[in-house]
Every structure is written in structure tokens, then in C-alpha cells.
Amino acid sequence: MAKKPKTIFVCQECGYESPTWMGQCICGAWNSFVEEKEITPVKEDNRRRTIDGGKPVKLKEVGTREYSRIDTGVGELNRVLGGGLVKGSLVLISGEPGIGKSTIIIQAASNIAKNGQKVLYVSGEESEEQIKLRADRVCGELPETLFVLPETNLDIVETVCDNINPSFLIIDSIQTMYSDELDSAPGSVSQVRACGNKLMKIGKMKNTPVFIVAHVTKSGDLAGPKTVEHLVDCVLNFAGERDQELRILRSFKNRFGTTSEIGAFMMEENGLQEVRDISGTFLENKAEGAEGSVTAAIYEGSRPVMFEVQALVAPANVGFARRTAVGADNTRLNMLLAVLEKKAGLKLVNEDVYVNIVGGLRPEGTSFDLAVALAIYSSYKNRITAKKTIVIGEIGLTGDIRTVRFADKIVREAVRMGYERIIMPSSNLKSLKGSFEGCEIVGVKNIVEAIKIF
């Protein structure tokens, strides 16, 4: 434990430090001494953040620098990181086992190594041969500067880093690592936290970016990795349905960029392939003119994403009607149902309502409210739209359709993709510029208007 700080007296005029209070300082100033606590840094304290410190600095005078970034060679990963990997940053990449964390990381590692940078891939899960098998499949010719180390002792990893000085370090996974200093088993909360701290030290001291893989379960996070989230710079999450190829990478925390960017990949024979045309991907299997199916759009990060909302309204047989949303928020669904009942006169009390966002996407925000409501209406009334239509808009409790952000960009993308009609908040119409030939743009003020023209 740190010793109790010693009290010293410092002259405000000249900075002279004295162990006792003095009426006049050696510089001649009178009554210039104030009491301060002397900071005595504990040696070998590796939990500290400052290296030479304990001294506050004026915020005004702190220098800023452009973060130098490393291109990972994977465009979608660069995008989610905010434009590449920041030197000296700690990135946690979480996801279910088998989702493709090791794959994306070996792809990035080999790309970085192909630029002549030394990369160290530490695996506590797989042997050299297993890593090689995967790398052969997904990386093509392997670069000279990509090193692997199957190891679980983090103190050894630290020594190896001292010896070879990698420009990029990967730890796969933090749950398999342990530090000698603790007796507890790898994966325990205390080990994960200790390893996180150690990795932060390695990264910050050498200005090496570190990627840390963490397994989490579908139902939520395991306790371990949660404890390091606050000390890393970025938390990425890799998700998707294991039996479908689509994988979505998003960031929950990013000290060097936004958290609204998403990256999309397809898991294929030879690794993860980037999906550039993301707006089309979620709609590939959409059957045109199906009851209860509506195309919605949201603006994620820097691009629009289109997806299909499906709803099924069926008579409830026993007791209370069921309301289930997959990919959307259940509370929001209940709210929309109440608005449909009260404002649009739909009789849904004795109906089960299911809503599903197709393709495993979990869109955030409220700009697809109207799409959900119209999908429910479409299923309830067995009504289909004749035209290829996109629906955007938030619904308020009064049944009004509220403005969505970046509507102009969504409209432009929808026109590019050949949509024939866009139903959107009328308050958004004035933000549209230019002409949209071949596409009918309909502004609506409330849910009743929207239903009428659907």
C-alpha cells in the first residue's frame, strides 16, 4: 500500500520546498508558504497510468496529435474502427464462439504483416498447426513477418514482446490467458482483469496496438470480459446467425471514432468477404408483394441500410394475445400496437402479433417504426402494396409521423436501387433536393394517412 503522503510547504513565489512553515522564504517573500502533500510514487506499481507523474497539467497546454492509424487491409474493419487501427490502442473484439473472430483477425494480421510490419498472434486456444490451416485458407501467401505463439502465460508473452517488438499484437482469447501473479484459474474475473491491465501496459508503453479476443454468449456477456471494457479504447462486437453467412461487426465503444458504423461480411469458404453493397444484402430473399412484408431503411454510421420487416397477425387462441419481436424492441412494439388500436382503429386485442427483422440485423433507433406498423397493418388486412416501396418514419404516441435523420441520403439510395415509391414523414420532404425520376415520394403526417395510401 502507498505510504501516507508527507506534508511539505511550498513557496508560491519561487517554488522552494521546505519541511516546515517559514514566515519568510529564502527568496525574500513573506507569508508565501502553502501546505501541500508530497506525492511519493510507489516503485513497481504497474496499476498506475502515469509514468512520470502525479503532476496535473493545464488542459489548455496539453498537446494533441493526429492519431496515426494502421490500415488493416479489411475495409469494413477499418470503417468500424473509425478509419484504421490507432497505434497504441487496445481493442476488444467480442462475439460468440465460432462466429469468426479468429478469422477476421488472422486476415487483418496477415494484411498488416504483408506491409512489412511485425505481427505477433498469441493463441491460447489453438496450436500452430490449426492456426496455419486457417491462415492458408484465408490469407493466401503468408508473409515473413507474421509470427504465432501458442501460449497462455501472459508474463511469457510480455517477454516475447520485449524481444521481438511487434507492431501489432493479438491475444486470442483473453479467457485463456493468465498471469503468474494470481492463483485463480484463467478466465476468472480476477485473471481477466489482471491480464487486461497487463496488456494495456504492453500496448501503451510500446505504442503497439493490441487486439484482444473475448468470447461472450448469446444471452449476454460473460462476467470476465465486461471487467476490461472500461480500460480498452474500442469494444467491437461480431455477431450473426451461425447458420447464415452474414456477419455484422459493430462497435459499442470507440475513443477514436463513432460507434454508429457497422461493417458487414459474408463467411465463405476462403474466409470473411466484405459486403460493400450492404443495402441490397438484407433484401436478397425478399418476395415482392407478400402480406406483412415491408421494406424499411435506417441510416447506420455513414450509409443507408435497407432491410425487410415482417409481421404476422393471427387470432389468439388461449388467454392473452402474444406479442413477440425478433430484432426489434418489444416495448416499442407494444407502443406501436397501442397507437394502431387507438389512432387507426385496428382491433388487435385478440390477435397474436409477431414481428421479425429479416437477416439477423438488429437495427437501432426508431426510424423504422412506420415500417413495423405498416407491416402489421398489411398482415392484419391481408393488404399488399403493388409498387416496390420503402417506408421510413418514427411514430409518436399521438399517431404523428416524425422526422428521421438523413432521410435525403436514404431516399437517394432507394432511388438508386430502383424503388418506385417512398413513404416518409412529410416534415422530411423539404430536406430533399433534386429530382427523383421514376420514384414517387409520398409525405405523410400521421398513421391514418400512411395507412390510407399504403
Ligand code: TYD
Ligand atoms: P472462427 O474464426 O474460428 O470463430 P471464433 O474465433 O469466433 O470462434 O470461425 C469459425 C467458423 O467459421 C467455423 O465454424 C468455420 C467457419 N469458417 C468458414 O466458413 N470459412 C473459413 O474460411 C473459415 C476460416 C472458417
Ligand code: MG
Ligand atoms: Mg477463435
